Amino acid sequence: MTLAAASHGFLSPTGVEIAFLLVGLVTLGAAVVTVITRQLVHAALWLVVTLGGIAVEYLLLTAEFIAWVQVLIYVGSVVVLLLFGLMLTKAPIGRSPDADSGNRWAALTVAVASAAALVWVVTDAFRTTWIDLDGAVQGSTEASGRSLFQYWVLPFEALSVLLLAALVGAIVLSRRNGDPEHTGGRKPAGGRRPVGDRAPAADRPRSGGPARTREDRG
Amino acid sequence: MTTTTTAVLVPLLPFLGALAGLLLGRRAPGFVRPLAILPTLAAAALAVVVAVAQGGGAGAGKAPVDAATRLTPTGSVPIDLALHIDGFAALVAVLVAVVACCVQIYSTGYLRDDPRYPSYAALVSLFTAAMLLVVYSGDLMVLLVGWEIMGICSYFLVGHYWETEAARSASLKAFLVTKLGDVPFLFGIFALAADAGTFRITGILKTVAVGGLDHPTLIALLLLAGVAGKSAQFPLHTWLPDAMAGPTPVSALIHAATMVAAGVYFVARLLPVFAASAAAMVVLAAMAAVTMVGSGLAALAQDDIKRVLAYSTVGQLGYMTGALAVGDRGAAVFHLLSHGAFKALLFLAAGVVIHAAGTNSLAAMSRMRGLAGRIPDAYWTMTVALLALAAIPPFAGFFSKEAVLGAAEHASTGHATASGTLTAVPTAAGWTVLLAGLITAFLTAGYATRLWLLAFHGKGPETAPDHGKQPIVMNAVLWVLFVPTLALGLATPVLPDWFDGRSLTPTLTTSVLGTGVALVGALVTYGAWRHTTALAARVPLGAVAVAPDAAPADSEESAIATHAAAYGDNAGAPDPADPGRLLLGPLHRPAAVGFHLDAVYTALFVRPVRAGARLVRFLDREVVDAYVNGAGTASRWLGAAVRRAQTGNVQTYLGALLAGSLVLAVAVVLVATGTGA
Amino acid sequence: MHLAYPAVLAVLLFCVGLYGVLARRNAILVLMSVELMLNAVNLNLVAFDVWLRDKLHAGQALTLFTIAVAAAEIGIGLAIVLLVYRNRGSSDVDRLRDLAERPDGTDPNDDLTGGPDAAGRPRPDHQAEAAA
Known part of the structure; x- marks a missing residue:
């Protein structure tokens, strides 16, 4: 690396570095907008931009598989889930003046201080370190798949179990506990009613129908 | 059984009785009375056995019994469990045990319904044991133990009627005033032991005989403070009249016959120590003179029958200390014995009178007809005891008092030496005691006559309330004590053998003088009474509690509790028919309140102590507590501040x-x- | 490429996410900020994996796992948020103060729950349907 340090000038960026920097700026800007915008749905959309920018950064770092996974999972499903969450919790459309809580300034102080400290440490540590992107591609699908199914099979399978557990957990949490009409399937009176029929639901103690609706969609 | 074993049993038996009484008192009420009486009775019998075995004192050339076992090697002056029984100890022990027996028997009748009788009886037993220990002990530290146990028993027993305010404050006062004397007393014992190198009385007397004491005056004066406190001598006598708020048997035993005599007995034992200092003898004489005359005057003004007797006790103790001041301990202990008998009789009879009259006020009794007829036993025994008190021949008091006056007369001529030593008694002491003794004889006869006339010869519209017949045990005890009151004078020729061998026979001069002034005093009082008694019928006065079925102690308790309310004072009563008021004239008011000595004490001691206590309280509450509370408050404020961070x-x-x-x-x-x- | 670029970008993203976690009131926005922080970590992992040329590709594998775990986390998290919203009528983080002590001892959420039929009670399900 010292040889690499000698061959690279600090202020003579390559094309990849310039591209990384520009995309990084866009990503950072989108992230900042995500956390400061007062329109909740916009925040989710800016999050898409941020996550997409990070995917591009992965590409620039020659980790193409990760980049596509990032696009698929984050942009494809996580953000959609978040949007559903916003809608299900009746998040206001448009500007909501109380999106930030009262300790905004304290949070800002902590964040800026952390940033300063970490940036200082990181730049101090990696001042003379360069990544060699010209060698063999590190994150091609083939390379990733090989290593994943050669060396990381066991954690991979464990992770699948974790995902299953999370799925079950989400279902259990979303269910309405203690509702006799709902537990045990749709046999009782509630089951005969059309899904989404709001009028009769008013005289029931706690409506079970909408919960099913949400589960079907989630 | 050797004399030593017997003598050890004498204090031990009442002590065990007291322990058993305290332990079993609640669980087995049936055992309380036997446990109270039998050990004391046995102790009395054993004391008599010891006295008989001893068979005499220094006067007969009998060596005292000395036995000792090392109790504690202290490193410097050792403490021994020692017996020292000479003629004085043997006779005083007999007196103590006999009077204690009488009082225990009397109490079974007097306090028959009292719920606190078990603890009362146990405390009386404990007191008896302590007094016998003091009498027999040959070691000053052991003597001090008994001395202090007596003090605490006195405190508890004076406060027996603790429901009444007077009894509570009297018990505290008795305790505090005697302790005021006991502290110098303790230092005196230490100083004495430091000079003599031993706590044993025999060793101390040996040291004194060779002039080995370095600071005789200091030691004697320190010891005198304790003696004055215990024996109620001026200026520490003020607790004794107030202590009459206790039950009458307690007054008879502790505050007339025994405990208050302990101081006299102590000085008698260590007389050579006091005689080594002429200054101490003069102080003792002055103390005795002031006590005698002052108490005689005060007794004339008292309204409570027991307070009259209490001041009379103070005066008679003054006679004893006077005898000691002129160096004749034989006369002092002789008067101690006879006084113990007749004063115990007077108190016990006064208990009967109070019960029968339903009041302790002489003013109320003087408006009652026929009291003497209701209680003939008490009337006759008390009459004789009062004659003995006034030193009218041929009763016991006459002989003992004449022995004192004879010794004083002997000392005033400058020929006397203190008993057991060759030290000359100061002439001034002799004159002081002689003059004061004669004045007191006059006063004693006066208040004895007044007491007798007011109590038994009341003239008024109402007859005495009928409280039924007095308990047989109470009357029987009166007659038991009547015997020595009447006949102790017969022992006058024998007693010198038990004491120092000095003759106790009355001399002609002092007999004529003493009896003369006594008769004059009695006649003057009678005249005054004739003059004032007509007023009694015109001025109704007095509150009488009539409760025929109540125990005698209940009558007394209610009488004590209501005296201040009914007459405005614990001591005096606004009675114009009182001959004492006529005799004393302007002195009556000061005499009734004990010459304002209590007020002096209040100004000199009570107020500074209270101010000091307030200062300490202020320092504690405002300064020390400020830090303590500050620690708590600071923590709470800190907690409140931290709690604000817990917003959730x-x-x-x-x-x-x-x-x-x-x-x-x-x-x-x-x-x-x-x-x- | 200079290693400082991805490292500093990751740091800044992380701190932006940190600010979001601390400052955002809506629980779902807080979850978004958590995603930002996770992505910052992922970026670091990938960058260092590439720099070190790791034979096992531990960094990339771990990134994949992180993404999967993040997906699971977002599912569970949203379920919890929905449950909270259903019970409380609000998903504002700073109004969930049951653990705080109230000097007067009243329930801090009385003003939120009010009662089962309170007029102000939100209908999250209805809103969800309308939005869907």
Whole structure:
């Protein structure tokens, strides 16, 4: 690396570095907008931009598989889930003046201080370190798949179990506990009613129908 | 059984009785009375056996019994469990045990329904044991133990009727005033032991005989303070009249016959120590003179029958200390014995009178007809006892008092030496005691006559209330004590053998003088009474509690509790028919309140102590507590401040956590780079 | 490429996410900020994996796992948020203060729950349907 340090000038960026920097700026800007915008749905959309920018950064770092996974999972499903969450919790459309809580300034102080400290440490540590992107591609699908199914099979399978557990957990949490009409399937009176029929639901103690609706969609 | 074993049993039996009484008192009420009476009775019998075995004192050339076992090797002056029984100890022990027996028997009738009788009887037993220990002990530290146990028993027993305010304050006063004397007393004992190198009485007397005491005056004066407190001598006598708020049997035993005589007995034992200092003898004489005359005057003004007797006790104790001041301990102990008998009789009879009359006020009794007829036993025994008190021949008091006056007369001529020593008694002491003794004889006869006339010869519209027949045990005890009151004078020729061998026979001069002034005093009082008694019928006065079925103690308790309310004072009563008022004239008011000595004490001691207590209280509450409370308040404020941080907002917590971690991380980095560089 | 670029970008993203976690009121926005922080970590992992040329590709594998775990986390998290919203009528983080002590001892959420039929009670399900 010292040889690499000698061959690279600090202020003579390559094309990849310039591209990384520009995309990084866009990503950072989108992230900042995500956390400061007062329109909740916009925040989710800016999050898409941020996550997409990070995917591009992965590409620039020659980790193409990760980049596509990032696009698929984050942009494809996580953000959609978040949007559903916003809608299900009746998040206001448009500007909501109380999106930030009262300790905004304290949070800002902590964040800026952390940033300063970490940036200082990181730049101090990696001042003379360069990544060699010209060698063999590190994150091609083939390379990733090989290593994943050669060396990381066991954690991979464990992770699948974790995902299953999370799925079950989400279902259990979303269910309405203690509702006799709902537990045990749709046999009782509630089951005969059309899904989404709001009028009769008013005289029931706690409506079970909408919960099913949400589960079907989630 | 040797004399020593018998003598050890004498104090031990009442002590065990007291322990058993205290332990069994609640669980087995049936055992209380036997446990109270039988050990005391046995102790009395054993005391008589010891006295018979001893068979005489120094006067007969009998050596005293001395036995000792080392109790504690203290490193410097050892403490021994020692017996020292000479003629004085043997006879005084007999007196103590006999009077204690009488009082225990009397109490079974007097306090028959009292719920606290078990503890009362046990305390009386404990007191008896302590007094016998004092009498027999040959070691000053052991004597001091008995001395202090007596004090605490006195405190408890004076406060027996603790429901009444008077009894509570009287018990505290008795305790505090005697302790005021006991502290110098303790130092006196230490100083004496330091000079003599031993606590044993025999060793001390040996040292004194060779003039080995370095500070005789200091030691004698320190010891005198304790003696004055215990024996109620001026100026520490004020507790004794107030102590009459206790039950009458207690007054008879502790505050007339025995405990108050302990001081006299103590001086008698250590008389050579006091005689080694002429100043101490003069102080003793002055103390005795002031006590005698002052108490005689005060007794004339008292309204409570027991307070009259209490002041009379103070005066008679003054006679005894007077006898000691002129160096004749034989006369002092002789008067102690006869006084113990007749004063115990007077108190016990007064208990009967109070019960029968339903009041303790002489003013109320003087408006009652026929009291003497209701209680003939008490009337006759009390009459004789009062004659003995007034030193009318041929009763016991006459002989003992004439012995004292004879000794004083002997000393005033400058020929006397203190008993057991060759030290000359100061002439001044002799004159002081002689003059004061004669004045007191006049006063004694006066208040004895007044008491007798007011109590038994009341003239008024009402007859005495009928309380039924007095308990047989109470009357029987009166007659038991009547015997020595009547006949102790017969022992006058024998007693010198038990004492120092000095003759106790009355001399002609003092007999004529003493009896003369006594008769004059009685006649003057009678005249005054004739003059004033007509007023009694015109001025109704008095409150009488009539409760025929109540125990005698109940009548007394209600009488004590109501006296201040009915007559405005615990001591006097606004009675124009009182001959004492006529005799004393302007002195009556000061005499009734004990010559304002209590007020002097209030100004000199009570107020400064209270001010000091307030200061300490202020320091404790405002200064010390300020720090203590400040610690608590500061913690609470800190807690309130910290609690404000607990908002329940998770983001706040998280922010604080992260900020803290950041600070730590930066610190670690700085330290790491600092050490690295 | 200079290693400082991805590292500093990751740091800044992380701190932006940190700010969001601390400052955002809506629980779902907080979850978004958590995603930002996770992505910052992922970026670091990938960058260092590439820099070190790791034979096992531990960094990339771990990134994949992180993404999967993040997906699971977002599912569970949203379920919890929905449950909270259903019970409380609000998903504002700074109004969930049951753990705080109130001097007067009243329930801090009385003003939120009010009662089962309170007029102000929100209908999250209805809103969800309308939004869907």
